[in-house]
Each structure stands twice: as structure tokens, then as C-alpha cells.
Amino acid sequence: xxxxxxxxxxxxxxxxxxxxxxxxxxxxxxxxxxxxxxxxxxxxxxxxxxxxxxxxxxxxxxxxxxxxxxxxxxxxxxxxxxxxxxxxxxxxxxxxxxxxxxxxxxxxxxxxxxxxxxxxxxxxxxxxxxxxxxxxxxxxxxxxxxxxxxxxxxxxxxxxxxxxxxxxxxxxxxxxxxxxxxxxxxxxxxxxxxxxxxxxxxxxxxxxxxxxxxxxxxxxxxxxxxxxxxxxxxxxxxxxxxxxxxxxxxxxxxxxxxxxxxxxxxxxxxxxxxxxxxxxxxxxxxxxxxxxxxxxxxxxxxxxxxxxxxxxxxxxxxxxxxxxxxxxxxxxxxxxxxxxxxxxxxxxxxxxxxxxxxxxxxxxxxxxxxxxxxxxxxxxxxxxxxxxxxxxxxxxxxxxxxxxxxxxxxxxxxxxxxxxxxxxxxxxxxxxxxxxxxxxxxxxx
Amino acid sequence: xxxxxxxxxxxxxxxxxxxxxxxxxxxxxxxxxxxxxxxxxxxxxxxxxxxxxxxxxxxxxxxxxxxxxxxxxxxxxxxxxxxxxxxxxxxxxxxxxxxxxxxxxxxxxxxxxxxxxxxxxxxxxxxxxxxxxxxxxxxxxxxxxxxxxxxxxxxxxxxxxxxxxxxxxxxxxxxxxxxxxxxxxxxxxxxxxxxxxxxxxxxxxxxxxxxxxxxxxxxxxxxxxxxxxxxxxxxxxxxxxxxxxxxxxxxxxxxxxxxxxxxxxxxxxxxxxxxxxxxxxxxxxxxxxxxxxxxxxxxxxxxxxxxxxxxxxxxxxxxxxxxxxxxxxxxxxxxxxxxxxxxxxxxxxxxxxxxxxxxxxxxxxxxxxxxxxxxxxxxxxxxxxxxxxxxxxxxxxxxxxxxxxxxxxxxxxxxxxxxxxxxxxxxxxxxxxxxxx
Numbered sequence: 019x020x021x022x023x024x025x026x027x028x029x030x031x032x033x034x035x036x037x038x039x040x041x042x043x044x045x046x047x048x049x050x051x052x053x054x055x056x057x058x059x060x061x062x063x064x065x066x067x068x069x070x071x072x073x074x075x076x077x078x079x080x081x082x083x084x085x086x087x088x089x090x091x092x093x094x095x096x097x098x099x100x101x102x103x104x105x106x107x108x109x110x111x112x113x114x115x116x117x118x119x120x121x122x123x124x125x126x127x128x129x130x131x132x133x134x135x136x137x138x139x140x141x142x143x144x145x146x147x148x149x150x151x152x153x154x155x156x157x158x159x160x161x162x163x164x165x166x167x168x169x170x171x172x173x174x175x176x177x178x179x180x181x182x183x184x185x186x187x188x189x190x191x192x193x194x195x196x197x198x199x200x201x202x203x204x205x206x207x208x209x210x211x212x213x214x215x216x217x218x219x220x221x222x223x224x225x226x227x228x229x230x231x232x233x234x235x236x237x238x239x240x241x242x243x244x245x246x247x248x249x250x251x252x253x254x255x256x257x258x259x260x261x262x263x264x265x266x267x268x269x270x271x272x273x274x275x276x277x278x279x280x281x282x283x284x285x286x287x288x289x290x291x292x293x294x295x296x297x298x299x300x301x302x303x304x305x306x307x308x309x310x311x312x313x314x315x316x317x318x319x320x321x322x323x324x325x326x327x328x329x330x331x332x333x334x335x336x337x338x339x340x341x342x343x344x345x346x347x348x349x350x351x352x353x354x355x356x357x358x359x360x361x362x363x364x365x366x367x368x369x370x371x372x373x374x375x376x377x378x379x380x381x382x383x384x385x386x387x388x389x390x391x392x393x394x395x396x397x398x399x400x401x402x403x404x405x406x407x408x409x410x411x412x413x414x415x416x417x418x419x420x421x422x423x424x425x426x427x428x429x430x431x432x433x434x435x436x437x438x439x440x441x442x443x444x445x446x447x448x449x450x451x452x453x454x455x456x457x458x459x460x461x462x463x
Numbered sequence: 464x465x466x467x468x469x470x471x472x473x474x475x476x477x478x479x480x481x482x483x484x485x486x487x488x489x490x491x492x493x494x495x496x497x498x499x500x501x502x503x504x505x506x507x508x509x510x511x512x513x514x515x516x517x518x519x520x521x522x523x524x525x526x527x528x529x530x531x532x533x534x535x536x537x538x539x540x541x542x543x544x545x546x547x548x549x550x551x552x553x554x555x556x557x558x559x560x561x562x563x564x565x566x567x568x569x570x571x572x573x574x575x576x577x578x579x580x581x582x583x584x585x586x587x588x589x590x591x592x593x594x595x596x597x598x599x600x601x602x603x604x605x606x607x608x609x610x611x612x613x614x615x616x617x618x619x620x621x622x623x624x625x626x627x628x629x630x631x632x633x634x635x636x637x638x639x640x641x642x643x644x645x646x647x648x649x650x651x652x653x654x655x656x657x658x659x660x661x662x663x664x665x666x667x668x669x670x671x672x673x674x675x676x677x678x679x680x681x682x683x684x685x686x687x688x689x690x691x692x693x694x695x696x697x698x699x700x701x702x703x704x705x706x707x708x709x710x711x712x713x714x715x716x717x718x719x720x721x722x723x724x725x726x727x728x729x730x731x732x733x734x735x736x737x738x739x740x741x742x743x744x745x746x747x748x749x750x751x752x753x754x755x756x757x758x759x760x761x762x763x764x765x766x767x768x769x770x771x772x773x774x775x776x777x778x779x780x781x782x783x784x785x786x787x788x789x790x791x792x793x794x795x796x797x798x799x800x801x802x803x804x805x806x807x808x809x810x811x812x813x814x815x816x817x818x819x820x821x822x823x824x825x826x827x828x829x830x831x832x833x834x835x836x837x838x839x840x841x842x843x844x845x846x847x848x849x850x851x852x853x854x855x856x857x858x859x860x861x862x863x864x865x866x867x868x869x870x871x872x873x874x875x876x877x878x879x880x881x882x883x884x885x886x887x888x889x890x891x892x893x894x895x896x897x898x899x900x
Binding site: 050081085093100104106110154158254310325 | 485486487488489490491494495497499500503516518519520521522523528531532535536539540541542543544545546547578579580582583586590591592593594595608611612615616686688717729730731732733734743744746747749750751753754755756757758759760761762763
């Protein structure tokens, strides 16, 4: 090339290269932002509170997991499974055959009907994974989904991620003049209010019984009321029953799927983690009619395909062992509930002794308590958070006791109703409860 | 009792739920078929020598099994929730290990997400980044889940094929290449991401640096995210080098690299995977994860962490499983290739990975099975091979787009990550079949 042209070309090349380098330096392009479906879903109460509570000097009654060991036979089952070569490789996507067969046996007995292990059961990554599969498989953009407050916090973001609208309705405490003691049974739905929430857009209602955080066990009548509305409006029911075995004396867990007309329109969700005190195994399952489960299976095969094999084998063995003992005191499903009832009663007494008003749960392993009587002045913490968030943060810092704020489990409109409540988890060993007791007794010192 | 009877009666006689709206969500339309569900069921139903689905039939290394046992018998915390985005010991060692490999300081808590297998990492990535109408480039043949995952995220898959450049009789996966013009033509303003898989499933191709540079240049030019599925990263043969596209200039900030504990440690049933990439992209994957599964199993993560710690200490030495496994597999690869050639099947020798594809064109069989009428030729062939010869493989047209699968119905995929005895049994079946002609 003639020199002049050559110089001209190379100048242009240098300029272009320079611009190219500049462009490369701009790392965060607007095209690499989040997809629309997860807009606004990044905040999460657990992410906020679990790392704080991980400090070993803090007495942690926050996140819901036991600090007592799982039963020995469950751990042994896992060790045995891992020793078998085949059980370290992929198993059936929708659920390890041994596990779905064991589930079919256990729940066949509970439901009083035959449950097809391959068509009516899906094994998922915890109860959480079942909720996700149900939402993604069955909830359409623009649908409405009714959620009862207070609710396990993931329901709302999952409904939103499916492009649907959460319709909230609160449980409210009915006045109980006879006694000051509030039970979770005193928290009820207003039938007219509930009926008003159902519209032509309602695809499903999510219920959680026993309820997290309140511990309410919905009665047959309450479930019938919900069932009647589901049938009348032709909606689905997603029933989160992960605490199904943790039922205290005088109460009965009822599966809404067993009410007439409900099997065909209900997905019932359970958890190995809550059943066997192994939350870190992250195994759960959905049970329902083939025409619904098949859609959850489609989601499963396009999201994570299969759950870990040795864990599924171990859960199967555990279920078979307890199936033989069902109805007897040795059955872990019953013995854990008995053990926890003692802890529940102890926790309630500790709180009452310091003048607080706990809501005595009928089931589950959480207790909500109204902290109003402690008269804790938190005005120094500003106005941008509900009282319970401030209270819990203050309590973790000043008292080294962790809980979870109950407004994490409700929508904006109900925050005022719940902001004086905190949630305590009592599936903890005696020494943890002793430590909590010591903190509470010394509150004012 | 009576209520049981009533329940049964109601269950049998109640009509299937009829809703005025459709039951299922639109996002799962067209993604309900799945070759694994179909073919693993078949392999289970018949007594087969299974070279189909990709999992080892030998045990994981003893040190990793021990690590798992130790975790199981460890303290209470091993059986309860761990950190949602990844068990701290695991993300810490992954960051340490891969910082060395990628040549970039990886932040354990910002740049890594642990998932339920690499499969879930792929899901989180597509859900986090792909909007309705976005285009995602997929190189064919591809691991089959990319297409339905892109579809479920509302994206449009745009395909570009690897093509065999015939170089005499013995083809290797290195002979399957992209046309640079064709690849460039697939990028436009709607392109959100490109998915690459190296070593590739099913072909076994290990992309060379120059090939990755070509892709990287286009990603940078068009400001596209690169999703790099590297689950077979340690399994390369004949000295082929695995190159991480994230290590190329300008690529760390726009690449999500996906790995698998299952493939790394021959324990596919543990389902521990991960996505590694710049924090500003990973945070979106975390949002999907916290709203879908939230946590992964603790004990398995602990065991994989111990495995990586051990490999970090033995990296590059003869004790490294990452050197031992590919050495073992190289010999199996040769054994299977030789056998396939001897019976008239034409294998494509893979440079990496678990699999080998073979051209079945020259084999004529009477596929007399009415139940497979109308299916693609390779599907029919594979099913015939399962039912008539007791040998399981996977049809390769399953790894092609609906648009192009008709052009690739003459290959089947074999997994050679099997005990020698399994490979010998397969050999016997193939020889008998060949001799019987």
C-alpha cells in the first residue's frame, strides 16, 4: 500500500482498537441484567438472617432446623446406601423406585386409597422443590393464587415468578374471653372474606397445615369450607403439609385431598427433612392425581431431572421401618411429636413466665409470640422496617438470641397486624432451650 | 372400612378434572417429551448391556466414598440446612481450585452457586438471563436439555451445526467443526447467549483455543453471554487440552461456566453441580435458585469439598484422579472403537468426554417393529438393538434440533465409561450379531 494510505488505515485501526478496548472495559451491560421473571425477587428473609445467626455465640431459635440429631437408623440407612456402587449413580428421574414404592405404601395407608407410585408421586428437592414444580407446572401468567397469611415466605415470590398475582387473606385471632391463653386454633379465616377472594382468574389456593409460622392445624370444617370454594370455582389446591406428623395431643391432621371431590384437584406436599429431622437432605414429594402430577414431572425433567440417589434410598428404608410401626409409640412419626410437645410446653412456659403471650401451636415446630409486653423502645432504629424486624435484629445483637420476624410471612397490608410477633423454633436440644430461658429470665438486667 | 370404600369409589368414578381454563401452564408446552425418561425405562425393562445413559458402572474413587461416609457420620449440622448458595467448605475449595485453572481470582461467595447437578445450573442460568423473545445460539449436536430449557424460558433457539470435514476413513471429533461465517451469521441484536459444551456430549469434541477465540470474539462484539457447559472438563484423551473460554481475554465478565461433581468424581447420583462466573451475573442465578430449590443437600457437598481438597493437593501428580480417570477411560475408548469398526460400524473417535458416536449407515437391518413405526431411523434402530440384541445405546438425532434432526438419523451414541467386563459383553453381542449376518 502507498505510505499515506497505509498510515490512514493504521490510524483508523488504532482508533477502532482503542474504542474496542474502551467498550470491553464497560463490564455491566444492560443486556446482562436479570430476566423479567425474577424482577424484585432477590430479597429473602433467610439470606438476611441466617448468616447473622450462624455466629455460634448466638442462641438460634430462628431458622427452622433441629439441633438434635436425626434417628440413628436414618443416618445408618444413608451410610449403607452410599456403600452400594449402583446407588451412587443416577436413578429414575421422577423418584427412586424404592422410595416411590415406600411412599405409596405409607400414604396409601394414610389416605385410605391406592396411590400409584409412578404416576401419582413426584420426588423433589425438598418440599420447596415440590412447591416450585407445582407453580411452574400449573400456574399461568395472569392467574391469581390465593395465599393465607401468615404464609411460608416463598409462596409469594414463587407465584410472582410464575407471572401470577398473589391474593392474600389473613388469619385473624378471634376473641377468646374465657382465657388469656391464645392457641393457634384461635386464628381463623373469615368465611365471607375468603369467598370474596375467589374470582374467575383464581387458579389455585395454597394452604399449609400445620401452618408455618403460627402452628395452626386446619379443622375438617375449615378444610371443607375451602374445598367447597375450590369445587364451586373449579380451582386447584396446593396443600403444603410438611409438618404433617408434628401434631400435638387433642388434634388431628386432615388431608384436604381426602375430602370428596378434592383428590382430583389437589397436590399434597411433604418433606423427608421435616419427617426425619434431616432438613439438609432436601428431599420432598408431591402426591396427587396423574393428570396434575404429570405436569410437575414435566417441570422436573426440565429443571434438575433427578434427585440424589443414596438419599432417596435412605429415606425409603426409613419409611419402611416406620411404616411397620405406624400407630405405635415407637414410630418416629409419633415419637417425635411426643418429644416436641414437651419442648413446646416448655417454650410456652418460659415465654409466659416473662410476661409474653405466646400463641400455643397445635402442630409444627414454631411458636409465635407477641413481644408487646416487653415494651422495648426501638425508636433509635429508624422507621424503615416493621417493628418485628427491628426487634429481632436488636435482640440478636443485644441479647444474643435469634428469632424470625413474623411480618416476613405476610403481605404489606397485614404488616400492622403482625409486626409485634416474632417466631421461635423449638425443635432444639434442652441445652439450647436452657440458654434461651436464661436470656429471657435476665431480660431486664 | 366404609369411608375407604367411598373414597375409592369416588376416585374411580369421578371424572378427570375438567377446568374451563387449561390445567397446565403454557411454559411447559412442548417440553414434555424426554429421551431419558423413554430410554432409561426401556433399558430397565429389558435385560440389557447398558451403554446408553451416561453414568459409570464402576465405583467412585474410594476416597470420595469415604468422605461421604465421614460426612454422614459427622455432627448434627451435616444433616441440616447449609448455606443456600453453597456449603462454605465447598465454595471455598472450588474458588481456590478454579482460580488457579481459570487464571482469575474467584470469590467463593460472590462468584459461585452450587446446584443440584449441572442440570440445575443450566436451568438457573437460562431462567435468570433469558427473556421472552431472546435468542440463544446452540451448537449442534447438543446435550438435549438445552433446547427445552431455552423454550421454557421463552427464548428462541438458533442452531449452528458442527459438520464432519471428511479426512479419510478414521474420523475423530476434531474433524467436526463450525463454519466461522455460518456461526457469525447467527449473531444479531436479539442474541442473549450462546451455549457451548466442551468436551462435547455426544460427539466428544474438545474445542481448541482458536475455536473458542472465534466464539469469544463474537460474544464480545455482540455483547452476548457465553454459557459454557464443562462437565467433562477432566476427561480429555491423546493429550488434548481442555481450554476454559472464561480464561480468554474479555470473557470472565460474560461467561457462566458449569461443572459437575457427579462427572468429576464418577458419582452421578450425588447431583452436586455448580455455576462459576462474574458476580454481577451469578447473582441472578442465585435469585432463581433461592426461589426454586433454595438449598442443596449438605452431606454430598461436604464430600465433594473433601474430594476437591484432595485433588488440589495432588494436582498434576500421578495420584490425581483427574489424571487417573482419563488414562483408564482412554484405553476403554480404544477398546470400544476397535470393536465398533470390526463389526462395520464407523465410530467417531472422541477427543474427550464419556461418549462415542458411530455411523450405522452401512448396517442393514430389518426393523420389523410396528410399535416404532414413524419414529426416526436411529430411534427405531436403538429400540431394535435393545429388544433384539440386549444392547442399550442412545439415538443421536435426539441431540439435534427439531429442524435438523432428520439429517442426522444415522448415528447412535455409546457410553464407554463402563467396566471392561461390560464393554466385553457389548463386544460379544456385536460380534455375534455381525457373524450371524
